[in-house]
Amino acid sequence: MTPVAVMVGANRIVPAAGIIHPLGNADLSLEDEKALRRRIVERALVALTTEVTRPTVFANE
Amino acid sequence: MTKDARRVVCYVNQFFGTLGGEEKAGVGPQIVDGAVGAARAVQQALGDAGTVVATVICGDNYAAEQPERAVAEMLALVTAQRPDLVIAGPAFLAGRYGVACGALCAAVQATLQIPAVTGMHAENPGVDLYRRQVYIVQTGGEAVRMLDDARRLVTLGLTLARGEAPGAPAADGYFARGVTHNVVVATNAAERATAMLLDKLAGRPFASEVPLPDFPNVPAPRLIKTLEGATIALVTDGGLVPKGNPDGIEPLNATRYGAYSIEGKAGLDAALYDNPHRGYDTSFVKQDPHRLVPVDVVRELEQRGAIGKLHETVYSTVGVATTLAHSARMGREIAEKLRAAGVDAVILTST
Numbered sequence: 001m002t003p004v005a006v007m008v009g010a011n012r013i014v015p016a017a018g019i020i021h022p023l024g025n026a027d028l029s030l031e032d033e034k035a036l037r038r039r040i041v042e043r044a045l046v047a048l049t050t051e052v053t054r055p056t057v058f059a060n061e
Numbered sequence: 062m063t064k065d066a067r068r069v070v071c072y073v074n075q076f077f078g079t080l081g082g083e084e085k086a087g088v089g090p091q092i093v094d095g096a097v098g099a100a101r102a103v104q105q106a107l108g109d110a111g112t113v114v115a116t117v118i119c120g121d122n123y124a125a126e127q128p129e130r131a132v133a134e135m136l137a138l139v140t141a142q143r144p145d146l147v148i149a150g151p152a153f154l155a156g157r158y159g160v161a162c163g164a165l166c167a168a169v170q171a172t173l174q175i176p177a178v179t180g181m182h183a184e185n186p187g188v189d190l191y192r193r194q195v196y197i198v199q200t201g202g203e204a205v206r207m208l209d210d211a212r213r214l215v216t217l218g219l220t221l222a223r224g225e226a227p228g229a230p231a232a233d234g235y236f237a238r239g240v241t242h243n244v245v246v247a248t249n250a251a252e253r254a255t256a257m258l259l260d261k262l263a264g265r266p267f268a269s270e271v272p273l274p275d276f277p278n279v280p281a282p283r284l285i286k287t288l289e290g291a292t293i294a295l296v297t298d299g300g301l302v303p304k305g306n307p308d309g310i311e312p313l314n315a316t317r318y319g320a321y322s323i324e325g326k327a328g329l330d331a332a333l334y335d336n337p338h339r340g341y342d343t344s345f346v347k348q349d350p351h352r353l354v355p356v357d358v359v360r361e362l363e364q365r366g367a368i369g370k371l372h373e374t375v376y377s378t379v380g381v382a383t384t385l386a387h388s389a390r391m392g393r394e395i396a397e398k399l400r401a402a403g404v405d406a407v408i409l410t411s412t
Contacts (some may be wrong), residue, residue, distance in 0.1 A: 001411065001412075005411070007276070008276045009276045009277070009278055009279055011279065011281035012281065016410070016411075019341050019412050020341055020342050020343075020344075020345050020346070020412070021345040021346060021352035021353070022299065022352070022353060022410050022411065022412055023351060023352050023353060023354075023355045023410060024345065024346075024349060024351060024352030025352075026345050026348070026352075033352075034351075034357065034358065037351060037352075037355050037357070037358050038358045038361075040355075041355050041358050041359060041362065041408065042362075044408045045288055045293075045362075045367070045368070048284050048288070048291075048293075048406045048408075049284055049287075049288060051281075051283055052281045053281065054281075
């Protein structure tokens, strides 16, 4: 859904793990799932501390 | 007055009511018999179809500085005249006047159940505030065509007073109210789309039948604190609610949101939460709400000192088929509450 977020003008956008579980993935072990969640949140924190002037996607490194 | 003639009450400001300029802008509402000032153009446009029985005049500052009181007082003056129709303005580009025209028309419609119309320039702030509730005829910026503008207000007003449906906004010259009407057309959608494409390819003018909402650019604020000193809130449009959905958040086209405490919680217990969202398969986030709202890892980041504080209230709504207007209102209300609570930044998780 990131193209929609860009289109409507959200300024800091972090791609997540999917519509049905943006911050998780039921196919992973609980431990791996939490690590995935932590990576997405930490990327959001990077986005929050980055100056932007237009809708910006902070994609997976 | 003929048998069918309508009783019309006009509202004008101190300037168009000939009381004076800015020095009279503090004057409270008063009523004068018959048509005064700009209302005389309305009477001329009405001809035999109606009579301006009275003109309400109110100073712009009085109306702008105490809007609720001013509207209530004007409404009382209007009500006493038992009108069939109220015509406010036109206000052109005058901001205080335009907002007052919109507010009075909205109040007249809601309270007296009679039609009310006003007119103003597209950039008058009254347009965006009241176009959804009130028929606002598009005028120029200045009063150079007062009689023409008055005729268009009167034509639309009389249509409404007869209980007839106005034409489309573009045809009848009023600002679109965001209302969709069914119409019967001779050609099907494929034919119309093809015709539009041919017009586009040939460089001819064409108009979409589905106007896209206009998303304004929102400047991106900077986080002025370091993360270690910042309070961060979690917000979601993915539909997290406590069991029983206490705020009755709608499963689609939501108009409400909830504020849910996570004070003292290391995480979200799935047994205590539910999800009414009807725009995606919610079974995975019901199984583990952290897949939607990451309280667990953000709490850990707080304990580690990576962020200053996790805000103890999570805001949640359902984002599916939600109108832009309701989304903007809910976003504004949530942002005001977060700011008042000293929150520095938000992570909004979306499905």
